[in-house]
Structures are given as structure tokens and as C-alpha cells.
Amino acid sequence: MTSPILEMKNITKEFPGVKALNNVSFKxxxxxxxCLVGENGAGKSTLMKVLSGVYPHGTYTGxxxxxxxxxxxxxIADSDKAGIAIIYxxxxxxPEMSVYExxxxxxxxxxxxLVNWNETIKRASEMLKKVGLxxxxxxxxxxLSVGKQQxxxxxxxxxRDVKLLILDEPTAALNEVESDNLLALLRGLRDHxxxxxxxxxxxxxxxxxxxxxxxxxxxxxxxxxxxxxxEVSEAAIIKHMVGREIENIYPRREKIPPGEIVLExxxxxxxxxxxxxxxxxxxxxxxxxxxxxxxxxxxxxxRTELAHSIFGNPDGYHLKGELAIKGRKAVFGLPEDAIRAGxxxxxxxxxxxxxxxxxxxxxNISIANLRELASRGVVNxxxxxxxxxxxxxxxxxxxxSVEQKVVNLSGGNQQKVSLAKWLFVKPxxLILDEPTxxxxxxxxxxxxxxxxxxxKQGMSIMLISSxxxxxxxxxxxxxxxxxxxxxxxxxxxxxxxxxxxxxxxN
Amino acid sequence: MFFQNLQKTLRQNIRxxxxxxxxxxxxxxxxxTTEGVFISSRxxxxxxxxxxxxAVLAVGMTLVIVIRHIDLSVGFLAGFLGAIAxxxxxxxxxxxxxxxxxxxxxxxIAGLITALPVAQLGIPSFVASLAGWLIYRGLxxxxxxxxxxxxxxxxxxxxxxxxxxxxxxxxxxxxxxxxITLLLGLIGIxxxxxxxxxxxxxxxxxxxxxxxxDLFILKLVFVSAIVGAITWVLxxxxxxxxxxxxxxxxxAIYHFITTQTVLGRHIYAVGGNPEAAELSGINVKRxxxxxxxxxxxxxxxxxxxxxxxxxxxxxxxGTLFELDAIAAAYVGGVSAAGGVGKVIGSIxxxxxxxSLTSGMNLMGIGIAYQYVxxxxxxxxxxxxxxxxxxxxx
Numbered sequence: 014m015t016s017p018i019l020e021m022k023n024i025t026k027e028f029p030g031v032k033a034l035n036n037v038s039f040k041x042x043x044x045x046x047x048c049l050v051g052e053n054g055a056g057k058s059t060l061m062k063v064l065s066g067v068y069p070h071g072t073y074t075g076x077x078x079x080x081x082x083x084x085x086x087x088x089i090a091d092s093d094k095a096g097i098a099i100i101y102x103x104x105x106x107x108p109e110m111s112v113y114e115x116x117x118x119x120x121x122x123x124x125x126x127l128v129n130w131n132e133t134i135k136r137a138s139e140m141l142k143k144v145g146l147x148x149x150x151x152x153x154x155x156x157l158s159v160g161k162q163q164x165x166x167x168x169x170x171x172x173r174d175v176k177l178l179i180l181d182e183p184t185a186a187l188n189e190v191e192s193d194n195l196l197a198l199l200r201g202l203r204d205h206x207x208x209x210x211x212x213x214x215x216x217x218x219x220x221x222x223x224x225x226x227x228x229x230x231x232x233x234x235x236x237x238x239x240x241x242x243x244e245v246s247e248a249a250i251i252k253h254m255v256g257r258e259i260e261n262i263y264p265r266r267e268k269i270p271p272g273e274i275v276l277e278x279x280x281x282x283x284x285x286x287x288x289x290x291x292x293x294x295x296x297x298x299x300x301x302x303x304x305x306x307x308x309x310x311x312x313x314x315x316r317t318e319l320a321h322s323i324f325g326n327p328d329g330y331h332l333k334g335e336l337a338i339k340g341r342k343a344v345f346g347l348p349e350d351a352i353r354a355g356x357x358x359x360x361x362x363x364x365x366x367x368x369x370x371x372x373x374x375x376x377n378i379s380i381a382n383l384r385e386l387a388s389r390g391v392v393n394x395x396x397x398x399x400x401x402x403x404x405x406x407x408x409x410x411x412x413x414s415v416e417q418k419v420v421n422l423s424g425g426n427q428q429k430v431s432l433a434k435w436l437f438v439k440p441x442x443l444i445l446d447e448p449t450x451x452x453x454x455x456x457x458x459x460x461x462x463x464x465x466x467x468x469k470q471g472m473s474i475m476l477i478s479s480x481x482x483x484x485x486x487x488x489x490x491x492x493x494x495x496x497x498x499x500x501x502x503x504x505x506x507x508x509x510x511x512x513x514x515x516x517x518x519n
Numbered sequence: 520m521f522f523q524n525l526q527k528t529l530r531q532n533i534r535x536x537x538x539x540x541x542x543x544x545x546x547x548x549x550x551x552t553t554e555g556v557f558i559s560s561r562x563x564x565x566x567x568x569x570x571x572x573x574a575v576l577a578v579g580m581t582l583v584i585v586i587r588h589i590d591l592s593v594g595f596l597a598g599f600l601g602a603i604a605x606x607x608x609x610x611x612x613x614x615x616x617x618x619x620x621x622x623x624x625x626x627x628i629a630g631l632i633t634a635l636p637v638a639q640l641g642i643p644s645f646v647a648s649l650a651g652w653l654i655y656r657g658l659x660x661x662x663x664x665x666x667x668x669x670x671x672x673x674x675x676x677x678x679x680x681x682x683x684x685x686x687x688x689x690x691x692x693x694x695x696x697x698x699i700t701l702l703l704g705l706i707g708i709x710x711x712x713x714x715x716x717x718x719x720x721x722x723x724x725x726x727x728x729x730x731x732x733d734l735f736i737l738k739l740v741f742v743s744a745i746v747g748a749i750t751w752v753l754x755x756x757x758x759x760x761x762x763x764x765x766x767x768x769x770x771a772i773y774h775f776i777t778t779q780t781v782l783g784r785h786i787y788a789v790g791g792n793p794e795a796a797e798l799s800g801i802n803v804k805r806x807x808x809x810x811x812x813x814x815x816x817x818x819x820x821x822x823x824x825x826x827x828x829x830x831x832x833x834x835x836x837g838t839l840f841e842l843d844a845i846a847a848a849y850v851g852g853v854s855a856a857g858g859v860g861k862v863i864g865s866i867x868x869x870x871x872x873x874s875l876t877s878g879m880n881l882m883g884i885g886i887a888y889q890y891v892x893x894x895x896x897x898x899x900x901x902x903x904x905x906x907x908x909x910x911x912x
Contacts, residue, residue: 366794
């Protein structure tokens with residue numbers, strides 16, 4: 014192994030209540046492509062944010078050695094100066110600006126006080142040639158495909174004389190040809206002495222390109238595998254990625270024979286007009302009465318899009334296909350219609366599109382079903398308080414009173430408020446999107462117990478989760494979603510972490 | 520103990536009580552600097568009448584800002600519809616009880632038209648209503664172009680802006696005092712106290728946090744004293760004006776809608792988090808139509824009050840009303856971030872702004888300085904709002 018360009022030693026990063034990184038060590042050799050893999054929430058992105066200075070020196074403990082010297086980055090500008098560039102999954106380009114403006118944004122070629130546009134265009138063209146992109150540098154970035162935009166980002170990094178290039182899931186939004194081109198480019202850069210750290214969920218890519226692979230799990234380094242020694246294999250990586258035992262926090266359930274089909278979707282395709290592509294392709298699945306159906310898959314695989322498209326399509330996708338509730342065809346124009354048909358959706362992003370943080374607990378619980386509390390349009394405030402207190406008790410929501418603003422509640426209790434709101438709608442089918450993300454184990458257990466209780470009463474639950482143990486521990490059946498398609502359906506007896514990962518990553 | 524409680528309560532509710540305190544302080548300062556002229560019956564009565572047409576706009580604007588929009592067209596829409604009312608009365612010879620509903624309906628329609636591109640195409644309301652500002656300004660000029668100022672002879676119509684509610688015949692008891700006004704004030708105070716006591720009982724029944732008894736009584740006495748004092752002062756002149764009565768009715772209706780009804784909840788939910796509101800089954804577009812429609816109707820009402828007050832429609836009616844209304848809403852504690860703000864607050868905000876104008880006029884301060892002072896007060900109010908909001912978290 015050549016001398017390391019980067020060495021991160023004993024990095025620990027804490028967020029309130031969570032240890033995101035626990036004593037992580039990470040070494041990258043000069044001129045290699047180093048893949049960083051792990052489940053969602055394993056700490057990959059956090060580690061890269063520590064490296065690039067997004068979390069400045071002092072907010073974490075541990076040392077960063079770069080080219081053998083200790084570094085104390087206070088912000089991206091510092092790491093940038095040192096020749097470290099990071100390209101995020103969500104691209105940081107200005108869509109309305111031209112390619113050359115974007116490449117030199119923040120690094121303008123000056124002529125005194127003025128920008129030297131001619132030199133800029135000339136140098137931009139050189140950079141584009143380096144990344145093998147043949148577009149007019151005057152083209153607006155918004156007119157380029159995502160794949161080409163990714164290359165522009167790399168060109169931007171190259172224009173700053175990058176030594177260490179970090180790519181966070183660069184191929185998540187690319188098709189196969191674009192992905193292959195990108196990988197080829199990375200190899201070319203490696204041959205020119207640029208070191209790469211690649212975060213990827215697609216194991217196929219990792220085998221194709223990695224010189225070494227580091228696996229993170231639960232904020233800890235598990236192992237670093239060396240490709241030259243033949244250590245990198247799919248089985249090895251998956252084993253290390255999911256390695257933990259399923260903790261016994263999933264309540265036991267009596268097996269009941271599945272009831273009639275309450276929700277069925279066939280040939281379901283959703284075209285996103287903003288992205289200009291299908292986010293769901295020919296999806297087919299069903300949910301039976303009294304059943305918990307798991308939807309496993311990687312981030313960005315289309316599970317949330319699937320939930321939204323069923324739940325009244327608030328994102329305005331162009332939908333094709335059939336949706337049937339209890340065998341009867343249904344078309345929902347708005348979430349309102351889906352709610353009336355007995356569907357409830359507890360959203361993934363509690364704060365973003367779940368709760369109204371400026372309002373209190375009771376107002377959040379009642380908002381989706383105010384009509385039940387009102388006569389002639391006037392809300393019965395006493396009935397509202399009564400209902401809210403009922404849910405406060407039954408879900409064990411820890412708040413001094415139901416008049417507390419939800420912004421003051423902890424994550425777990427906010428999630429319970431979100432659940433209470435949708436239980437008050439009294440749905441037949443409850444869609445839970447990442448119901449336990451960012452909440453502690455105790456609250457998780459309470460939510461699992463509640464789910465068990467609800468299906469016993471005849472409710473059906475669609476459980477969308479990126480936490481595999483959760484899906485496997487709670488579901489009766491599992492669908493694996495990958496790239497907007499159903500990659501497979503597994504009865505719980507056949508669903509192992511390895512099997513699901515295989516379907517999800519292929 | 521008492522003072523500790525008082526301090527604690529004030530600190531916890533500083534946002535809510537802040538404006539009342541500000542209004543009180545401003546009135547006190549002007550009363551002192553003008554040696555009591557400011558608080559005289561005649562001046563206070565005038566002040567309230569002048570506030571009327573801005574206050575109704577501020578009520579509508581509160582809801583518009585709560586759902587994270589803005590409506591710049593309301594000033595000239597008010598001017599234009601006031602002119603329409605004048606034309607309908609003078610040239611078409613329509614009776615006043617036809618003209619007023621007609622103009623209100625036209626206002627609501629105008630509001631819905633502003634909402635159309637906002638709701639359907641997602642056009643920023645700033646742009647859509649700026650277009651309305653230009654269009655209604657043009658239409659106002661068009662209507663008044665031929666005749667210039669249209670003078671309205673209709674006494675009933677003009678009464679809305681100038682006259683006072685009738686009184687009992689003069690008698691030996693309390694001579695020179697408007698007894699109906701006094702009576703209404705007393706009834707108001709009684710209802711307020713009964714409502715508060717009732718509310719307190721309910722909260723007690725649910726084991727909610729309530730004010731300590733001494734503070735509760737202090738609050739009742741304080742509010743009653745203010746209402747009583749204002750009523751007493753007003754009844755010393757001509758009593759309640761029709762303008763004030765109309766504003767109070769509008770306030771009561773909107774306060775009820777925003778605090779007690781499903782519609783009100785939906786409006787504040789859309790303002791608090793539009794995505795969450797939509798996913799909760801609320802029809803966000805419908806809310807936009809309702810709020811802008813109500814804004815348009817209140818613009819029409821504002822136009823009627825202003826035209827009646829001047830007893831004529833002029834070519835410049837409504838100029839800058841929209842900015843006064845927006846300022847009143849912000850001073851009254853409406854948050855630009857959406858989802859927060861009370862209609863009562865906006866009325867207080869309008870009173871604060873008009874008190875500044877009135878007080879400075881009495882002190883003989885030049886118009887140039889008046890604008891600067893009002894600007895500073897607006898900024899101070901919003902800074903106060905933003906900094907006290909941080910403490911809630």
C-alpha cells in the first residue's frame with residue numbers, strides 16, 4: 014500500500030441523543046478508489062461531512078491527517094483550499110446559469126475587478142474535455158440531463174485542482190449507460206493521480222471499481238477490505254453491512270390467516286414531470302386485511318413516491334395503472350379522497366410535511382378529521398381536548414398538556430402525535446413511512462406494540478422502512494423496491510437480510 | 520408572590536400582550552405631550568373613525584399573510600369599488616341597500632380573480648396582486664375621469680362614515696352623555712367577564728394551566744377598565760359611530776371564524792405547513808380562494824367606508840391603503856413565516872399606526888418626521904416579534 018493521502022483517526026461525532034460516529038478510523042491510500050458502504054444511517058455521510066468541514070473542527074473529536082499533516086477545517090472553504098472536493102447526491106449547481114459560469118462559480122477568473130469571461134469559457138471547455146463531455150459551455154445547466162450535470166460537478170472540482178474527490182451516491186439518479194460512463198471517468202482520474210472516495214449503495218458498482226472497501230455500521234468502522242487481496246465479494250460486504258443480530262424488540266404476534274385483499278395496485282406507473290422520468294414503473298402489489306406488509310429498499314428506490322402516488326397524489330405525478338380498494342376501482346384526485354376511502358399516510362418527514370410545528374398537540378391530532386369534531390363548521394373545543402387527551406394516554410405521548418406546541422416535543426413524541434392524527438381518521442389501511450426514524454429504542458418498541466395491536470383489530474399496515482431488521486421483524490410479507498419497480502415479493506419465512514439486500518442492490 | 524407571578528405571566532405571554540402594552544404606552548405618551556387633547560372625546564372618536572377603513576383591510580390582510588401570501592391590490596380595489604358605489608348611487612340611481620351588497624359581491628369576485636393565477640398556476644401573489652394594483656388604479660381613473668370627483672348626496676350611505684348610533688332622548692340623568700354607547704360598553708364588559716370566567720372553569724375542569732386568581736382578577740379589571748374608559752370617553756362626544764360598529768362586527772365575525780371553525784383551522788394549518796395541510800386532506804387551493812375572496816370583500820367594505828367618510832369618490836382614493844394594512848398586520852404580530860397571527864392583533868396594529876399619526880399631528884410634528892417615526896415603529900414591532908419568537912422554542 015502506498016502512503017495514505019488521508020487518515021481519519023478515532024472520529025466521534027454526537028448529535029443530541031445520538032452518537033452518529035463512534036470512534037471511527039478510516040484510511041485512504043494515495044491514488045486509489047475507496048468505496049464507503051453501509052446501511053442508511055450507518056454514518057457514511059456524517060463522516061464525509063466531518064472530513065469536508067461541514068461539521069467544523071471542534072464539533073467532533075478525533076484527528077484528520079491529510080498528506081501526513083493534521084488538519085482543522087473550519088468550513089468547506091478550508092477543505093476546498095486543501096484540494097478536497099465533495100459532490101453530494103443533490104447537486105449544487107445553479108440551474109439557470111450556464112455550464113461555464115457554474116464550473117467557475119466562487120472561483121471566478123478575474124481581471125482586476127471584472128470577470129474574464131473569455132478565459133473562463135476557454136478553461137471551462139478544457140475541463141469539459143477532461144470529463145469527456147461534449148456540450149456547448151454556454152448551455153444552461155437546467156437543460157442538461159442529471160448524468161451530464163454530475164459530470165459538470167466533477168469538472169468544477171477538477172477546475173479547482175482537486176486531489177481528493179468524494180462522491181456521495183453519484184449514480185443514484187443515473188441510468189446504466191450514464192453510470193458506466195461515470196465509473197470509467199473515475200478510473201481515468203485515478204490514473205491521473207486523483208484519489209476518490211465513493212459512497213454507494215449499488216454493490217455491483219463497488220465490485221467493478223473499488224480498490225478497497227470500508228464498511229461502516231451503526232457509526233463504527235467494521236472492516237476495510239482490499240480488492241487486490243481478493244477480499245471484496247458481495248457476500249463479504251453484505252455480511253459486514255447487516256452483521257448485527259436482530260434485537261428482540263419486536264413484539265410476538267399470533268399468526269392469523271390473511272383476510273381479503275383491501276388494497277391492490279396493478280401496472281402502476283408514475284411519471285414525475287419535474288424530474289422528467291418515471292419514478293415508478295409497472296408496480297404491482299396488494300395488502301390484505303389484518304396484515305403488515307413491509308416495503309424494503311434503498312433510499313431513493315421509490316417507496317415514498319409509491320406511498321404518495323396512492324395517497325391522492327399530492328406531487329402531481331402522471332399516473333397510469335389501476336388502484337382498487339376492497340376490489341373496487343378507485344381514483345383519488347387529492348389526499349382528501351384517499352382519506353375518505355380509508356387510507357392514512359404517516360409521512361416520512363415529520364417536520365417537513367407531517368406536523369404543523371407552530372400549533373399545539375391537540376390541533377395537530379384533530380386537523381385531518383376536524384369534521385368529526387364539528388357541527389355546522391364550528392369546532393367543539395371540548396370534544397377536541399377530550400380526544401387529544403385520549404390519544405395522549407393511549408399512545409403515551411409525553412407532554413405536559415395537549416396545549417403544548419409540538420415543536421417543543423421530542424422526536425419520538427412528535428412521531429406519536431403524527432400517529433395519533435392518523436389513527437383519529439380511523440383508517441383501514443395505514444401507510445407508515447419510516448415510522449421509527451430518529452427516535453429512541455423505547456419509543457420504537459411502543460410503536461411496534463401499537464402496530465401489533467392495530468392489525469389485531471383488523472387494520473392493515475404498509476410499513477416502509479430502510480431499517481431492514483424492522484421490516485423483517487414486523488412484516489407478514491415483504492416487497493423489495495428497487496429503482497421504482499417491485500424487485501421481488503418474499504414471504505417472511507424466506508426474507509433474510511441477505512436476500513433482501515441482494516434484490517435491492519441489483 | 521403576586522409580582523413574581525405577574526412577571527412570569529408577562530414574560531410568557533409577552534408576544535400576546537406586547538401590542539396592548541405598546542398601544543397603551545403610545546396613547547399615554549401622546550396624552551401627556553398634548554396635555555390631554557389626544558385622549559379627548561372628540562379626538563379619540565375621530566381617531567377610531569379614521570382607523571375604520573384601514574382596520575377592515577388589516578383583518579383581511581391578516582389571513583392573507585397567515586397563508587404566506589400578500590395582496591397589494593387592495594388599496595386601489597377599495598378606491599375603485601368606492602367609485603363604483605358612487606356611480607351606482609348617483610348615476611344609476613340605485614338605492615343604497617342594493618348598492619352595498621352589490622359592491623361587496625364585486626369585491627369578493629375581484630379577490631377570486633386575484634386568487635385564480637395564484638392557486639391554479641402557482642404564480643407568486645406579489646406579482647398577481649401587483650398586476651391588480653395597476654389594473655384597479657387604471658379602472659379607478661377611468662370611472663372618475665369624466666366627472667372628476669363624484670359627490671354623493673345620499674345621507675344613508677354617508678352616515679356609514681360620518682354618523683353615530685342614535686341615543687335615548689336627553690334626560691336629567693347624565694346630561695350630555697351618550698347613554699346607549701355607555702350601555703353597550705357595559706354589556707360588552709359583562710360579556711367579557713362572563714366569557715373569561717366560563718373559559719377559566721372549563722380549563723380547570725381539564726386541569727390546564729390557568730392564571731393565579733389574583734392575576735386573573737387583575738386581567739379582568741384591567742381590560743374592563745380600558746373598555747370602560749374608552750366607552751366613557753366616546754359617550755362624552757357623539758357616542759359610537761357606525762364605522763366603529765361595522766369594524767366591531769367584522770372583527771367579531773372574523774375572530775369567530777379563525778378561532779372556532781373548521782375553516783379557520785384549515786387556514787392556519789395551510790399557513791403553518793402547506794405540505795402537511797395538503798397531506799392532511801385539506802384542499803389548499805380552496806383555502807387560497809376563500810382567503811383572497813374575503814380580502815376582496817373587505818376591500819369593498821373599506822372602499823364603502825372611505826367613500827362615505829369623504830361623501831364623495833375621488834381619483835386618488837385608496838392610495839397606499841394596502842401598505843397601511845400590511846404594516847398594521849405586522850405591527851399586530853402576524854408572522855411573515857406564516858401560520859401565526861390574530862385578527863384582533865391586526866386591529867390593534869392599525870390603532871397603533873393611526874394613533875401615531877393622530878398624536879403627532881396634534882403635536883404639530885411635520886409629515887416628513889411622521890413617516891420616519893412610523894417606519895421605525897414598524898421595524899421595532901417586527902424585531903420585537905422575531906426576538907420573542909425565538910424564546911418560545
